[in-house]
Amino acid sequence: MTERPTPPVFTRVLPLLTAAPEHPDLERGYLDLLGGRPEAPSGPIQSFWETGFGSTLYDHAQSIARRVAPGWYRLPPRARPPVGGRVLDIGCGPGNFTAVLGRQVGPAGLAVGLDVSGPMLARAARTQTSDNVGFIRADARELPFPDGTFDLVTSLAALQLIPAPEDVLAAACRALVPSGWLAVMVPTPHDGLLHVVSRLSGDRTGLAFFDADDLAEQLDAAGMRTVHTRRTGPVLWISAQRPA
Ligand SMILES: C[S@@+](CC[C@H](N)C(=O)[O-])C[C@H]1O[C@@H](n2cnc3c(N)ncnc32)[C@H](O)[C@@H]1O
Numbered sequence: 001m002t003e004r005p006t007p008p009v010f011t012r013v014l015p016l017l018t019a020a021p022e023h024p025d026l027e028r029g030y031l032d033l034l035g036g037r038p039e040a041p042s043g044p045i046q047s048f049w050e051t052g053f054g055s056t057l058y059d060h061a062q063s064i065a066r067r068v069a070p071g072w073y074r075l076p077p078r079a080r081p082p083v084g085g086r087v088l089d090i091g092c093g094p095g096n097f098t099a100v101l102g103r104q105v106g107p108a109g110l111a112v113g114l115d116v117s118g119p120m121l122a123r124a125a126r127t128q129t130s131d132n133v134g135f136i137r138a139d140a141r142e143l144p145f146p147d148g149t150f151d152l153v154t155s156l157a158a159l160q161l162i163p164a165p166e167d168v169l170a171a172a173c174r175a176l177v178p179s180g181w182l183a184v185m186v187p188t189p190h191d192g193l194l195h196v197v198s199r200l201s202g203d204r205t206g207l208a209f210f211d212a213d214d215l216a217e218q219l220d221a222a223g224m225r226t227v228h229t230r231r232t233g234p235v236l237w238i239s240a241q242r243p244a
Pocket residue numbers: 046049050062090091092093094095096097114115116117120138139140141155156157158161162163
């Protein structure tokens with residue numbers, strides 16, 4: 001059997017990994033670092049995102065939301081990626097935003113989308129992969145990159161699904177180069193409703209909700225500075241810079 005050549009984007013991604021596999025699994029168009037095994041989902045919503053139907057439905061829903069409410073997906077201005085820079089998009093889902101980042105960094109730059117869901121990544125790989133945009137199946141709680149790898153780390157609408165989000169934030173901060181930016185977007189009910197929704201959803205959904213103070217405290221604890229927050233409708237953006 002002839003070995004297929006490694007797609008150009010992965011020739012750039014593999015050398016960045018903390019421990020590059022000897023035989024990278026690129027069978028499905030993304031780099032699978034979880035050995036094809038399913039991860040235990042954090043709750044029923046994440047279970048749904050790990051199905052073909054769930055990922056298809058999500059992809060259509062988010063493409064409508066992008067058109068109807070583009071402001072939800074707008075990066076905070078200071079956290080724009082540098083041309084030629086490296087970007088990591090945690091919980092990238094079908095990869096549309098990762099591809100936007102790829103266009104912003106340009107051909108000399110690199111945008112890597114990371115997710116646990118095989119069906120989401122299969123969509124991303126099929127529609128969004130390019131020479132500077134590639135996707136990895138890995139768990140955000142164990143980022144496969146050494147500290148100081150990325151100029152920008154983003155995460156949109158994913159943190160609420162991941163157990164131990166404070167560990168994910170801390171790891172994301174460590175993955176940044178000095179002066180690099182982190183930009184996180186989370187769906188957040190308006191202040192008065194936040195605690196009611198959190199209590200009602202509780203353990204049943206596996207979802208966590210955050211307010212700006214929760215996230216700012218976690219970023220502060222991770223040694224980040226210049227924390228900006230912006231609320232646009234039901235979403236909260238928070239961005240912070242790693243000290244030089
Ligand atoms: C609601 S989708 C958001 C997708 C994308 N960021 C967007 O805005 O269109 C949340 C994504 O987070 C992913 N996710 C959940 N837990 C994760 C984990 N532990 N590690 C990596 N990704 C995770 C899910 O599989 C899902 O694709």
